[in-house]
Amino acid sequence: MHLQNPICVERKLGDTEASYFLPSRESGVNDMYLHLGFTTQSRTVERDRIAHVWAILRLRHPLLASSVEMHDYHDIRFVSKAYPSPEGALQDANDNLEYRNGTKDELLDSYLNGPRTLSAKRLSCLILSHDEHRLNTSDSEDWKNYDLLICTTHYVGDGMALHQFANDFFTILSSKKENDELHELLKEEWRLRYGGQFSAICLPISLEERLPPGPAGKFYQATSRVDFMNSQDKVVGGHSFPKRSGNERKTIVPTVAFDEERTKKMLKLCKSHNVSISSAIFAICNIAWARTRNDKPHLPIMMYSALNLRPYLSPDEQNDSYWFIAISYFNIVLPGFFPSTDVAKIFWHRARSAKEQSTKIAKHRMVISRSREMAKERGDRARQWAKEDDDTARGVAKASPPLTAAVTSSAVEKPPSTALIGLSLLGNLDGMYKHAAFPQIKLHTLTTGSRQRSGAMLLFGYTFVGKLWVSLGYDENGFDKDVVDRFWANVLTSMEELLL
Template sequence: MLLDVSCSVSDEDESEVERQLGNTELSYFLPSRASGVNDMYLHLGFVAPEHVVRRARVRMVWAILRIRHPLLASKVVMQGYDDVRFVFTPPQSPEYALVDADSNLEYRTSTKDELIDSYLNGARTLSNDRLSYLIPSLTPRSMSPFDECESPSYNHDIMICAAHFLGDGMALHQFANDLFVLLGGDKTIAELEAQLKEELSSRWGADSTRTAVLPNALEDNFIVSPSKLRSAAEKIDFQLSQQRLVGGHTFRRQTKQPRRTIVPTISYDPERTKNILKRCKTHGVSISAAIFAACNIAWAKMCSEKQELSMMMYSALNLRPYFTVKPANDSYWFLAISYFNVILPTFIPQSIDLSSVFWHRARVAKEQSTQAAKNRMIVSRSLLMAEERGQRARLWAKEDDERERGTFVPPPPAADTTLRTPSAALIGLSLLGNLDGIYKHGTFPAIKLHTLTTGSRQRSGGMLLFGYTFAGKLWVSLGYDVNGFDKVTVEQFWENMLRTMDELLLQ
């Protein structure tokens, strides 16, 4: 007999667990308050039998995963710019866990494009009281090519939504894999119910021996030396590293209309993908380095001014391998990213074959990426960057609140006559690598994943390019505010980008 989830949660024993947000989390949380800037989504299209996506099964799996990953089921309480907390109330019974899961689960009958457009451009889905949300979409469709007489399969869509201050892309994809393992596995609904009871008891029951229940903030995963001399040296190193960031190119912006994010996406079939990866290997680079070079060539082809200034791009760096503190919780839902930059020339030499220029710049991008990841100061630089981003986020949040109240007074202009080196980034790249290394397709044979699109709600004038391999295909997408930039310029860049990949990666 399945659990009765009709009970009211008002009777629940409020035994709350909490911790403060760290600097990195604050730098994402504070800008998100007004309209959900940086709220992440992950859309997956798949083929599966109807029973896999029945609400009772999805709700049970969703409940199990929210017990494993408490930040997903937490809320955020803000008392001040320096006092923002995650607050988690452990479910006191399996019934309460299912009620919580069900209230953060919404079935729709929308297409992939409708789901994404609604999330990116409609009213905010998430809030301080709802940090994650699951949206399966079931639309009437014809049978799939995977039909079987005993268990006919259909196309389905699912979208996982989570605030970015909960975690990063790696957490999101690992979570999606675990979701499909449970949904598409062999366990019956009764066996999943037994698993829910067991995991709730072992993780949050009275006999639990846990010493900490919420995953650490990023900054708490490192042992920091108390030495004042070391601290001073690290600050000087950080300042010098920042001064070396030189970039003089940006897309021309316009803000005449409300933000509207679009995500043009292309994919290369498995055979072309194999050829691209083989060609990259021949030239000693990864596809990620090649995408940096493709962006560079695409912009250089259309750039007619300031060619003496470098072009700078930024990307995320996974900090998990550098942790020196044992995790307080076995959940992988937490933020663990910093940033690095790739800086390349803007001009294209006319005396050198374009293919040679492209592969040379791909190798330079690889070298810069490797240097960033292997730099012995990576931890101190990341922590100081997190502190700087946190301070900046607090200042801007205070200004935003004062403007809303009508009490903001602009500070007097600074009397700074220093000549500053331009340090603008043209674009951000989210290069996720081979996602087929995360999605263990063989562990959920009832489900055939075929489409993946990811991104986040953007601020006005936001832009981010994604590149990854999934289901044997290379995917490239450009998420940007179509009303925030000069339309002709961005479309020309995207066309140049795809042409560069076709001409130089598929030769």
Template sequence: MAAVTSTPPSAQPLLAQDVLSPSSGVCFERKMGDTEASYFLPSRQTGVNDMYLHLGFRAEEHVVDPARVRAVWAILRLRHPLLAASVKMHEYDDIRFVYKAPASSRDLLQEADANLEYQTRGKDALIDTYLNGPRTLSNTRLSYLIVSQPTEDEAGSLTPPLTPPLETASNGAPAETRQYDLLICAMHFIGDGMALHQFANDFFTLLGSEKTTSELESQLESEWSERWANIDDDAQIIPSALEDNIPIKWSKLRGAAARIDFDMVQQKQIGGQSFPRRKHSERRTVVPTLSFPEDKTKAMLKKCKANGVSISAALFAVCGVAWARMGLGSKELPLLMYSALNLRSSFSANRQSLWDSYWFLAIGYFNVILPNFLPADKAQHEPIFWHRARQAKEQSTRAAKHPLLISRTHEMAKDRGSRARAWAKEDDDKEKGVWTPPTPPLDTTPAPKQPPREPVLPARVKASASALIGLSLLGNLDGVYKHAAFPSIQLHTLTTGSRQRHGAMLLFGYTFARKLWVSLGYDENGFSEGVVERFWSESVGVLEEFLG
């Protein structure tokens, strides 16, 4: 493993114009919403849910000059305040974002430099260190950027074969491109996957532009002046919380109805399948990743379209059939998988255009439930696979377009926030050595004078809601990355995920650079030996068999 290199001399702070804004030294604060708190509180100790996005690319060396990278990073940190904010926790229900107004463009360059690192390691080493090593982020560092130019030994087996030069040098000779790896690190409570990918596209658009480094630094100065020279007292610097972006006019009746609907939905979430686990003192996350060639990806997408589904819906069926073929779990109990909804299209709150950042949380949650059995006749497996893919599509569409989506999102946020606060307090008390298990309360309630009312919800036997696996289905990322906007940079590899808790697992599926990518991030120490490896092998086999 190569040593981390120090910041090159060309990236040292420049003598930029140092004109203080009227807001110099002023801090802006906002209290976290329930969804943000539900991601923040579990992250405090070991960085659970800290996100990363890796992108492998080729470019000429001058395009990735450290001073140029720093200028682009500073511009984007200016545009998106949560990237440069910090967190202060007062109480479990009073956790705040704190953003200090930048005093100058020079200040922004220095802060960007302090949150930027240059290395010489390859993709696998970068990701492994981020996932399993000491935590990179903290309450005073909500985002971080790592740029690596791996050595030939580290990069040789990981990068695609050399491609034709992107352009020619001034003397007509082919311009030499080099292999680079970019790792974007960010807390999950400041944004989601869509924010990460939109940010990466903006980063490469600026980095690959025809502007010189000096022109990018002048752009930084101009944007800083526009935002901070005459800041309004009521400017909304920090983006709103998820719950405030989808407001509801609550009443007692509407609140009661929303809670009843939410409870009834939760009662329907039945899942009886789960991977056999084992206890282990250390968590170790691995991310096996598979990509399919462009021609095969086209054929797979065409086959999905012919069967009336997207690749995302098909991946639910892939997991279901792979698990059924393993023969684990009861065939009578269904299989439950969970995923996330992009709620940006549901936002109704107005946001100021100058501070219209996309770095904020905008995700809801839904489950897909499928049967856990297959007939003995293998000839029937393919039609059953596509039928279950259509079931997954129907359930996903119903969740996304349900008229009560907003109220359900609010109720889920309340539940997640409440549970996270309770678990956080329990964890803190255990660490202090003052935690005691709760004791059942004594029944001192006097006998009612009238018979109790009938319950609102019908009586049901409590069923298991165990989830087998979570799926993060990002869709066609070539619709997010405008490759034509940065022709001097060739993106070829993308991997994403987060630091996980013990025994966690998440499957990723997306198309990027005209290829289908599938990866499985999981704690290899948290499951019975060989079971997840077998599931991954079965899943790849199902993909090849029914989509290949």
């Protein structure tokens, strides 16, 4: 069966999606990547095989293969066109699949600092790289090292979607199915989506539509707004990295992995103190900064992190895709001073404080309304800034007025509290990667992040293949190099001192 007139499905971006789309237009700010280093036999990664798996998953997750059309700041749409045939889906997957030769570092540098890989017409792509000069780590000559880069825009999804996708990708790729069997699976997937009455052609709904609705009426809306503003006013932070301006952005991602034995020791120690490694890393950053630059000890240190909203969402009755963005943000505030005595005691106390703050935020009875208010505010702010940027580009000197009344909330009028750093704490990724499900592929390295704006910084922490990994993605031309180098060194030495 071939579609004579391929149908087209579209929907508006929600506030959270718009807040990521609008800043991405010029240079791809927040375009995500997930890098996975692995060994496998060369037949496993033949282009036709990879393309088939990629095509199957693009059918299952339609946002990956969609495009975005912007009509105005309040009308931005995902557009998905049905493939006329399974072969059309395979061709599209091939068009968004690239093979390269080179190292992992070259791959990441190209994606983070080179010309933008993605666009409003290309929301995802795969890049597979093989370093011909790298020695194989396997005893078998046919097992070689490869690097896979999964690239998507942030308004299509989040870290949880990336890791779930990677697990599904490797599971299908490692299966015993021959290429002709994969093609039959592709045809069946196409038939499910586009056969019959086309009932399955729909896009995953937005975060805001998935959030459970609160009571109707203006009173609830007003109280939700007041509660959100009050919660934002309570977070105070007075520390930041000294910045440098006027330099071209260059993002680097120094990464350290602790071996399995040391990782087990760290996790066991955290458990004995009734905290997670994630809470401990907040406290590590707090101490590392106090040891780096303690010029304002009277002011607290604020750090922000992403709140995974998936546990709170109502199911999408028409689309079971996990590719959608479902995050909000929260802040952890810890004291700025740090005594030189009782270091370990103070450290564990602050780790427990970070845990208590995180738990209180996640379990707060207003978490849904706060997330909705934050999404609305972020969307409004992004629209206003986008219009100002566009006016400036057109030579319109006067700044545009606020687009909506919501933008004039106190959270925007007052300068926001200063955050020292953002933390992306992904937890135990070995709970998401079912390594036993893809025995033909041995994963050994994982790095993740996104294209940044100038002067951005984000610290990542996670366990993967039994190891604890920490990485610092930042614009090395946007900060005082000596301060960042000292902070990063203090993070690592503090972990050695307090977690081992």
